[in-house]
Amino acid sequence: xxxxxxxxAGILLxxxxxASLLAFVSSFGLLPYLGQKMDTPxxxxxxxxxxxxxxxxxxxKPPEIIRxxxxxxxxxxxxxxxxxxxxxxxxGRSTRIEVVEIQDGDGNSRICDYSxxxxxxxxxxxxxxxxxxxxxxxxxxxxxRQFLIVVETRMELSGxxxxxxxxxxxxx
Numbered sequence: 730x731x732x733x734x735x736x737x738a739g740i741l742l743x744x745x746x747x748a749s750l751l752a753f754v755s756s757f758g759l760l761p762y763l764g765q766k767m768d769t770p771x772x773x774x775x776x777x778x779x780x781x782x783x784x785x786x787x788x789x790k791p792p793e794i795i796r797x798x799x800x801x802x803x804x805x806x807x808x809x810x811x812x813x814x815x816x817x818x819x820x821g822r823s824t825r826i827e828v829v830e831i832q833d834g835d836g837n838s839r840i841c842d843y844s845x846x847x848x849x850x851x852x853x854x855x856x857x858x859x860x861x862x863x864x865x866x867x868x869x870x871x872x873x874r875q876f877l878i879v880v881e882t883r884m885e886l887s888g889x890x891x892x893x894x895x896x897x898x899x900x901x
Contacts, residue, residue, distance in 0.1 A: 786868050786870075789818075789819050789866075789868055789870055790819045790870075791864075791866075791870045791871060791872035792816050792817060792818045792819070792824045792864040792865070792866045792870060792871075792872050793816070793817050793864070793872065794814060794815070794816050794826065794862050794864050794872060794874040795814065795815045795816070795817065796813065796814055796876055797812070797813060797814065797815055798812065798813045800813075801879045801880075801881055802852065802878060802879065802880045802881075803880065803881070803882065804852065804853055804854055804855055804880055804882060805851060805852075805853055806851070806852075806880075807849050807850075807851055808849060808850040808851070808852070808878065809847075809848060809849045810826060810828060810848045810849065810850065810862075811826070811848055814826055814862060814876070816864035816866075818866035818867065818868075818870070819866070822866075822867070824864045824865060824866045824867075825864065825865050826862055826863070826864050827862065827863045827864075827865070828840075828843050828845075828848075828850070828860060828861070828862060829861040829862065829863050829873065830859075830860070830861035831843055831850065831852075831858055831859070831860050831861070832858065832859045832861075833854075833856055833857075833858055834856050834857050834858075839852065839858060850878075852878070852880045854880070855880050855881050855882050856880055857877055857878070857879055857880075858877070858878045858879075858880065859875055859876070859877055859878075860875065860876050860877075860878055861873065861874075861875045862874055862875070862876065
């Protein structure tokens with residue numbers, strides 16, 4: 730029983746000390762001033778040159794990724810990224826292009842057919858492949874775009890070949 734009375738006396742004593750401190754602080758009128766906003770001198774950063782440069786960089790358009798060739802490729806043929814695709818920034822300068830993903834028609838990843846060091850793709854099977862490209866300009870603005878690459882084994886018929894076999898069709 731003595732332990733219970735001692736712990737209760739300790740709790741009451743702590744409450745009494747807290748109440749007396751609050752009464753003392755409020756008697757001096759400090760509580761109304763604690764929550765007031767401090768007036769500090771402010772500085773306008775709008776005129777700084779860094780801010781203007783940052784605004785100019787943020788307003789830049791992301792680079793464009795352009796396809797230069799719509800060739801149909803043969804299985805095993807080397808597709809050099811720099812010869813087929815081009816990246817241009819807002820100023821018309823060339824940008825760096827990275828191959829992010831390659832997927833076949835079933836959605837399977839074929840990134841293993843890409844050589845990062847040589848910047849070339851070698852697709853060994855016929856089909857339609859989706860290539861995801863990312864362009865990064867000098868201000869680190871990025872853009873992402875996907876293109877389709879067709880790989881097939883059909884021969885393209887030239888005009889001379891068609892002229893030779895047309896009489897055979899007509900005489901039939």
